[in-house]
Amino acid sequence: MMDDRLEKQYALGHLRPDLNFLPDWNRRSMAFRQSSECRLDLSYGSSGRDRLDYFPTAEPKSSPTAVFIHGGYWQRGDKSAYSFLAESFVQNGVSFVAINYDFCPGVRITQIVEQVRRAIAWLWHNIDNLGGNREQLCIVGHSAGAHIAGMMMTTDWPNFAEGLPRDLLKGGLLVSGIFDLEPLLATTNNDALHLDQEEAFSQSPINRAAVTSAPQLIACGDDETQEFKRQSDRYVAIFGSSNGSIRRHVVPGHHFDVLNELSHVHCSFHQEALRFIADLSSQRAEPDSVAPGLI
Numbered sequence: 001m002m003d004d005r006l007e008k009q010y011a012l013g014h015l016r017p018d019l020n021f022l023p024d025w026n027r028r029s030m031a032f033r034q035s036s037e038c039r040l041d042l043s044y045g046s047s048g049r050d051r052l053d054y055f056p057t058a059e060p061k062s063s064p065t066a067v068f069i070h071g072g073y074w075q076r077g078d079k080s081a082y083s084f085l086a087e088s089f090v091q092n093g094v095s096f097v098a099i100n101y102d103f104c105p106g107v108r109i110t111q112i113v114e115q116v117r118r119a120i121a122w123l124w125h126n127i128d129n130l131g132g133n134r135e136q137l138c139i140v141g142h143s144a145g146a147h148i149a150g151m152m153m154t155t156d157w158p159n160f161a162e163g164l165p166r167d168l169l170k171g172g173l174l175v176s177g178i179f180d181l182e183p184l185l186a187t188t189n190n191d192a193l194h195l196d197q198e199e200a201f202s203q204s205p206i207n208r209a210a211v212t213s214a215p216q217l218i219a220c221g222d223d224e225t226q227e228f229k230r231q232s233d234r235y236v237a238i239f240g241s242s243n244g245s246i247r248r249h250v251v252p253g254h255h256f257d258v259l260n261e262l263s264h265v266h267c268s269f270h271q272e273a274l275r276f277i278a279d280l281s282s283q284r285a286e287p288d289s290v291a292p293g294l295i
Helices: 004-009 022-035 079-091 109-126 144-153 182-186 197-202 226-240 257-263 268-280
Strands: 039-043 051-055 065-069 095-099 137-142 171-175 216-221 246-251
Touching: 004 182, 004 226, 022 079, 051 079, 065 079, 065 109, 065 144, 079 095, 079 257, 095 109, 109 137, 109 144, 109 197, 137 144, 137 268, 144 171, 171 257, 171 268, 182 197, 216 226, 216 257, 216 268, 226 246, 246 257, 246 268, 257 268
Parallel strands: 065 095, 065 137, 137 171, 171 216, 216 246
Antiparallel strands: 039 051, 051 095
8 A cells, every 4th residue: 555655755756856956967977988998888797788888087997986776776877878977986086886676667776786786796807908997996876776786785695696796885875865765665666666565575785694893975955855864774774773884965056956966076076975975995894804794
């Protein structure tokens, strides 16, 4: 049964990203793709959407890399609309990768998570050949992408594929994320997601074992709904109690404003993100220092 309160809390359509944000993001993204030394549509698998874009700095071997996963309620979006985020990162010493993935209802969220895990594994194996540095990967995600990024932070990489290190990801920047999927069961979003109770539990980062002590920055807009704020607060409360390197950050604006804040070098959120990622290169999560599991 639909819960009217939750429906309003998780509704984003009234913000009209198609009119208020995407046109400008697409314009800025196209301009940067045309002016930068980028590698587009690199294949990490056999699916048509198993593709990623790579935007290196002038010295990628010595640069950290932000690996971005876009949002869209696991149902829409494309990496090409988010190239604009790469510009200020690349110009300030951080290489940038944007990942595509398949959508619900064609696949389930469980499959999307596995697909992005394959993308991250492919990147770890191949980024050195692209001129980058696999020892400085930081996952970044927005909205549904932050959920997927959260699942990457709870991935036991050596168990996922032979040869992968436990500390494959040196940090995570999770923005306006949904880390507990259970509330979506009572909203119309689930008409396309087809979540059941079991999948909602198993694919919620907050219900998974903590496998890393890598630093994480959990950000959310100060004009977001209470549910989106609660989601970020709960993630920090659960994992931050055993990992002192997880902290909360408040960004001016609502669910889509936060990406503009992240993209402009003069904005405090972008500066905070740059500091966070730069600090990762001088820190190393201890592979054997694993927080207690939740399940």
